[in-house]
Amino acid sequence: MxxxxxxxxxxxxxxxxxxxxxxxxxxxxxxxxxxxxxxxxxxxxxxxxxxxxxxxxxxxxxxxxxxxxxxxxxxxxxxxxxxxxxxxxxxxxxxxxxxxxxxxxxTPRSARLPSPSADPPSPAEPLEIVVTGRAVDSPIAASKMSYALTSISRERLDFTAPPSTASLFRQVPGFWVESSGGEAGNNVRSRGIPTDGFSAVAFAENGIAVQYDGALGYLNTDQSFRIDDTIARVEVVRGGPASLFMPNAPGGVANFITRSGLDEQGGRVTLTGGDRGYARLDGYQALRLSDEWGLVAGGFYRRDGGRRLPGYTADSGGQLRVALDHRSGGNSLSLDVRHLDDRVTFYLPVPLGLGDDGLPEAIAGFDPLRDSLAGPETLKVPLYDGLVPTVFDLSKGTHTRLTAITLRGTLDLGGGSEWHGALRWRDSATTRNALFPTGAPMTGEDYLASIEGQMREAFPDLEQLALKYVSDDAAFSESANALLTGANLLAVSVPLDEVLAETKLTSTLWGAGQHDVALSIGVAHYAYSFDRYMGTALLEVADEARLIDAVALDVLGDVTGRYTDSGIQRYGSIFDSARMAVDALAVHASDEWQISSAARVDFGMRWEVNRIDGEVAGQAAIDLGDPSTLADDQLLGPDGTSIPIRRRDTGFGWSVGGNYTLSPDLGVFARYTRSFRLPSASNFNTAPLRTDQETVPITMAELGVNYVAESLSLSATVFGTRFKRLPFSDFRFDTATNAYVERTEIADTRTIGVELEALWRPTGVFDLAVQATLQDGRYRNFAFTQILDDAPVLCDYSGNRLIRVPRLSLRAVPRVALLNDRLKIALTGEYFSRRYSDIANTQPLPAYTLIGLNIGALLTDRITLAAHVTNLTNALGLTEGNPRNGSFDLDANAGGYLYARPEFARALRVELALAF
Missing domain, CATH: 3.55.50.30 (Phage tail protein beta-alpha-beta fold)
Structure with missing residues (x-):
């Protein structure tokens, strides 16, 4: 390369x-x-x-x-x-x-046409430094690695132009990615690990965690980070030693390595335009100030009408980074300042029907790829934050304002020893406002039947029930699909202050071969607040849905009472307030042992302790006293008390791997890892007294081969993963009471699979990149008894497939390079086999295929024109059901309707880049 x-x-x-x-x-x-x-x-x-x-x-x-x-x-x-x-x-x-x-x-590097795949170095090319998953920074060939790693170059980032950070990981085998939530708030799973968000996959910048715990409630790591032009490359470790070097990373770590003014000079400005009002400006400048000092500055600003248009600007904001690097001899110092102020929409499941074959399909009057329940009538809605009247603003979306300052340094101690130090301070404030659909769509007649008992009890002179539009008091129209739905208007605020520090000593020793050893100590302190309120609305099932009132009419047809209040079924259906502080200490030690020119062994350990201190506000249901409506009868708010939480959790993990190089081109490796996942502080945001949270032990075994030659590069890994004593929560919204009901069960999981990464280059004008994952993940020891209709019923999900994880994920990218590499065209094909949206495996999600197109043309030595098309065929690919309807078993679709979240419709983006 x-x-x-x-x-x-x-x-x-x-x-x-x-x-x-x-x-x-x-x-x-x-x-x-x-x-x-x-x-x-x-x-x-x-x-x-x-x-x-x-x-x-x-x-x-x-x-x-x-x-x-x-x-x-x-x-x-x-x-x-x-x-x-x-x-x-x-x-x-x-x-x-x-x-x-x-x-x-x-030709300047930034002006060159990128490749759709990361080209591994051939034996005639220089070896690469791999900084992720290792304690030392010596160069290493792919054939000598003892774990699975995917490297994504800057050229590959430019050519594929992933629309979100999460969608980048579609290019990594072993990862199942749900990027249908928009630019932030998505889910990434690795090797069958059955937890959502980023609870098992960590993000890092230059080897330092972007966020110590990527699974904090409503604060996924991808909300705290955006890819821009200041990123030089990405290294993704799948399983293996990731959990030794990074907190909360049993499934892997994605390390974003930034540009340095000492390593490159020049810059680039890129203008991007797209359909639905998409516009973006990217740029960076790298300067070598002297032989020892370098500077990089860059970032982006973007506005977007939305992937499913809500009737207002969906996304706006950007990111800015300035980094100063110094290197003198074996010593280095780096100061990096990153500021993010970005607002993006969080996209939720959409209404669907069930066909005769039991599979989801579009319903009349609602396009699942383009339509949005959110609209002008749900943009600003009067609600209550506890007992305080407020206005819920849906346009805030997921708004993150973050400043992170990072200081890194290396000191050459002589004799093959180095000291490394890192310090990162972060201050952020995140709000997350969204419209969450509840239950399943139902006809107006069925809805009125479900509330008739409550209405007759509250309003004895009720003669009949009726549905009216809030905006004009007109009768509810049943012309399109005659369907109504509940929707939660949820607002969450999570400000976070965090300090991370690490000191590490590395040294090269001799004894029966060469040993690159490392000992590090890392500490972290972070404190956050968690404040949440919610109101439950009643909407028609339509694009930019209107609010609906359910009213009681007397014999004269006059309104004598309302189930709703201006479309709100229940004020204060959620209220939570918590303050948490976490102190963490981790000790790591490792040894990379080069036994001979062909044999390497590495082993390491990590011990970690977390202490959680916090308090959670008590709550009570309050009747605001309006006799004309039921909407204010059960408003949840603070009761003036607080419940403290004090706990300490520890974990110990270790990993041992070996590599044998059969030839300069070919190496095989094996690895066994015992890691862990400590309880997250956010597990106690709403339940400080829960006792079902303990350190989860995780076992992972790997066997792999790496082959790198001029015409073919191949990496294949067979893996097995086992979780024990993992809590699974069923978080179901009860549409009868307009309240959430939660239950948790403890179970095990086991996954066996194989990952494949290959790049075939038969000629200079054609190549084919392939990433594939075949895995079988199953629940183990998942049996419990629940009470149904006052009788105990045994539920046994043992042997069922893990939810939402396909057995087969396949990505193939054929590419041609024409006109002496000045024109490159790549077609992307992605296939995902059938999955289930619930643990009971009762609701299947059909297999689907996505087709994409990337074109890049080098107009001059400095000007590049590119086009990117996603979901070319407008496939209806469902990534998840509706977790708010429960994850154990889905019984909310008995009426023939359900909610599920699809991939986005076809989108076109065109880029014009000027390098200088």
Whole structure:
């Protein structure tokens, strides 16, 4: 992979560190980039150099005994490169300005057409640094890795243009992604891990957690992070050692590595336009201030009418990053400031019918791909936040305002040892307002029958019930589909303050081979508030649905009472208020042992302790006293008391992996990991006295192969995952009482599967990238007794398939490169097999296929035009049912209707990029 001013790192050092004593060199004349690789092996150092400045030049032969510095000076004589920094383990080269002017101008990296897949280096290319899942930063070949990793280059990000952070992980095998929630608030699962959100997959920036606990209630990690042009590449570790290096990451970690002004210069501005009012501006500038200082600044701003138009601007906001880097010898210092102020819509399930075959289908009067229940009448609604009157504002969506300041440093201690330190401070405030549909659509007649008993008791002179539109008092129209639905207008506020710090010592030791050892201590403190209120509305089932009132009429046809109040069925159907603080301490130790040139073993451990301190407000149901309506009879609000929570949880995990290199192109590995997931503080936001939360033990075994050659790159991993004593909660909204009912059961899960990543390059104009996951996940020991109609009933879900996880996920990307690589066209095909939306496996979600198209054209050496089309065929692909209807068994669709959340309709985006 050729990167302008990118890292090209040569060989694993064969000694602890370079010495200034003389060495014997024998480097034949060759391409300069290849000669530098051979030199690095013989010198026992890393060499970082601008690859494009070396590739294609012919080196002179180097032979004899001399010091490393003298030998390198001879090798570089007249080549336009010179040493910028030099220490015991690492040498950095830079291009000499005069030589750069003399040679033909290279195409700027940012203007080059990207590839749809991350091209693994061939044996003739420089080895890459893998910084994720390892404690050391020495270069390593894919054939020597002992765990599964997917690397997504900047070029691949540019070409595929994922519309959200979560959707990026569709390119990672082993991950099941539900990105149908919009740009934030989505779900990612790894290797059959049966938990939602980001509770088992961590995000990191340059190796530091973006958010210590990615599963905080209503604060998923993807709400705290956006991809922009300041990201250089992404490394995703699937399972393996991820849980040793990162908190709350048993399923894996996605590490976003940012650009550095020391590694590249120049910049880019990109304008993007799309249908439904989409407009975005991206840009970055990288500057080398001196040989030792570099600066990067960049970010984005975006406005969007919405993936399903709600009648107002759905998304608006952006992100800004400024990063200053310093490197001198083996020491480094980095200061990174990132500010996010972005508002995006959270998309929820849509109404669907059940066909004769029992599978979901569109219903009359509502397009599930384009229509939205949200609209002008639900935009601003008077509600109560506890006992305080307020106005619910749906346009706030998921609004995150966040500032994160990160300080990282490395100190060369000599003798092959380094000290690494990192500190991140974060201050954020997140609101999350959304319209959550409840129950299932029902006819107006069925709805009135369900409330008739309550209405007759409250209003004895009731003669008949009627439905009226709130806006004009007209009778409810049954012309389209005659359906009504409940909808919760939910508002959540989660401000979070967080400090993360880590100190790490790494060293290279000798004894029966080479040992790269690490010992680190990490601490974290974070505190947040959780405030939530909700009102339950009554809506027609239509695009931009109108509010409906259910009223009691007397014999004269006059209104004598109302079940609703201006379309609200119940004020205060939820109220919660909690204050939580968490202190965490983690200790990590690891050893990468190079036994021989072909055999490597690595093992490590992590011990972690979390202490949760907080309090949760008590609540009571209050009647506001309006006799004309039932909507205010049971308003939940604070009762003036609070319940404290104090608990301490610990976990210990370890992992051991081995790799054997059969050839420079081919390596096999095996790994066994015992990890854990500590209880999240947010599990106690609404139930501080619950006793069903304990440390969850997780076991994962892996066996894999990595093959990297010029025409074919292949990575395949067989895995097995087992969870024990995992709490499963059934969070069901009772439409009769307009209140949530929750129950929790403890069970186990087991998943066996295989992941495949391949890139086939038979010719210079065609390649095919494939990612595939085949897995079988099942519940174990999932049996309990529940009371139905005053009688005990045994429920046994053991052996059922895990909810919403397909057995087969397949992604294939054929690509052609034409006109000397100036035009690239790639077709993306994704297939997801049938899933179930409930643990009882009673509601199937059909298999579906998505087709996408990416086109990139290099108009000049600096101007690129690209087009991206998603869901080209407008497939109705359902990613989940409606979790608010319960996750154990779905009985809310008995009337032939249900809710499920689909993929978005076809969308077109066109980009014009200028590199400079």
């Amino acid at each position: 050729q990167l302008w001013m990118g890292f090209a790192l040569c060989a694993i050092p064969s000694t602890v560190h370079a010495r200034e004593s003389q060495r014997t060199f024998d480097v034949p004349a060759d391409d300069l980039a290849d000669a530098l690789q051979q030199f690095a092996r013989q010198a026992g150092v890393q060499i970082l150099f601008p690859y494009d400045a070396a590739k294609g030049k012919r080196s002179r032969a180097l032979k004899g005994r001399m010091t490393v510095a003298a030998a390198l000076e001879r090798l570089l004589a007249g080549q336009g490169l010179s040493m910028a920094t030099h220490d015991a383990r690492r040498i950095t080269l830079r291009a000499v300005a005069a030589r750069q002017a003399a040679k033909p101008r290279a």
